[in-house]
Amino acid sequence: MCYSAQIEPDYHQYIKMFGAAMSLREFAELYWEHGGRELKAPMAIEAAFSDATTDGERRIQALIAETNALRATKLEQELFKQRARLVDADRVLATKATKAATESKRIASDKIDAAAHRLADLRRTTLKDSDSRIYPGWYAPVMIVRDGRRVIVPMRYRCRLPGWTEQTEREKPGSYNALRDSLNQAWRKLFGHNHGIVVVNRFYENVDRDGKKVVLEFDPAPAQQMLVACLWSRTPISDEPDLWSFAAITDEPPPEVAAAGHDRCMVPIKPENVDAWLNPNPSDLAAQYAILDDRERPYYEHRMAA
Numbered sequence: 001m002c003y004s005a006q007i008e009p010d011y012h013q014y015i016k017m018f019g020a021a022m023s024l025r026e027f028a029e030l031y032w033e034h035g036g037r038e039l040k041a042p043m044a045i046e047a048a049f050s051d052a053t054t055d056g057e058r059r060i061q062a063l064i065a066e067t068n069a070l071r072a073t074k075l076e077q078e079l080f081k082q083r084a085r086l087v088d089a090d091r092v093l094a095t096k097a098t099k100a101a102t103e104s105k106r107i108a109s110d111k112i113d114a115a116a117h118r119l120a121d122l123r124r125t126t127l128k129d130s131d132s133r134i135y136p137g138w139y140a141p142v143m144i145v146r147d148g149r150r151v152i153v154p155m156r157y158r159c160r161l162p163g164w165t166e167q168t169e170r171e172k173p174g175s176y177n178a179l180r181d182s183l184n185q186a187w188r189k190l191f192g193h194n195h196g197i198v199v200v201n202r203f204y205e206n207v208d209r210d211g212k213k214v215v216l217e218f219d220p221a222p223a224q225q226m227l228v229a230c231l232w233s234r235t236p237i238s239d240e241p242d243l244w245s246f247a248a249i250t251d252e253p254p255p256e257v258a259a260a261g262h263d264r265c266m267v268p269i270k271p272e273n274v275d276a277w278l279n280p281n282p283s284d285l286a287a288q289y290a291i292l293d294d295r296e297r298p299y300y301e302h303r304m305a306a
Contacts, residue, residue: 008199009044020150024056029241031063043131159247192282207261220298226268
């Protein structure tokens with residue numbers, strides 16, 4: 001399965017590469033919907049709106065700023081709370097070493113470090129490679145065809161399949177990957193109907209090494225932006241904007257990925273197959289399988305992730 005991936009977060013690049021339009025409504029709803037709640041999205045997605053030039057982009061820029069201000073306030077409140085907790089724990093420990101006070105100090109220290117790190121990230125203006133990385137449950141720009149044109153929609157990287165509820169999702173947390181050999185079974189309501197593409201630069205996997213879990217970074221050689229095949233779903237939610245979500249299609253790994261210790265790999269399709277993939281004929285699934293088989297096959301170099 002694809003544990004994590006470094007994506008192309010800048011919608012301007014999708015427009016440049018594919019002539020796709022940005023779905024401003026869904027980007028705006030993404031921030032309005034969360035309204036200060038924890039939104040998991042790479043910082044680089046937000047940074048792409050820093051040079052807004054249209055009214056729609058400026059609206060999203062304002063929503064991002066509002067959301068980040070709420071985030072900063074919550075983090076500052078958390079820092080104040082945990083620092084007070086740390087002082088209380090130290091006061092107790094100064095007179096008597098107790099298990100409860102020792103544990104309280106440890107928890108407070110960890111939470112202070114985490115909140116301070118997140119607050120520093122909110123205030124940082126220089127992007128890092130990790131700012132373009134997504135994990136299951138995070139949002140990413142996905143290109144689809146809607147009303148006959150290519151559009152970019154922010155979607156959550158964990159698909160809620162048609163008919164699923166939140167409870168179903170919790171029971172089946174691996175729905176961020178759609179296995180090729182189950183496309184006409186578990187994914188039959190989406191395969192041949194809702195196809196998308198997410199642009200990926202590299203991916204990361206958890207593998208076993210000497211009895212320990214380690215994270216490996218896999219980079220295509222030569223370096224390239226991979227057009228990873230996806231399936232997506234749009235779920236109506238009462239009194240809230242629709243939930244857009246997606247899964248990356250994965251298949252048996254090439255030899256070098258298998259040798260590194262992993263049993264799956266994303267499926268990058270060829271540029272000449274983009275139109276056919278984004279406009280599937282549900283009556284001709286064989287043509288869709290053929291696109292997946294006629295994939296790009298870079299060599300994946302790997303190393304321990306930083």
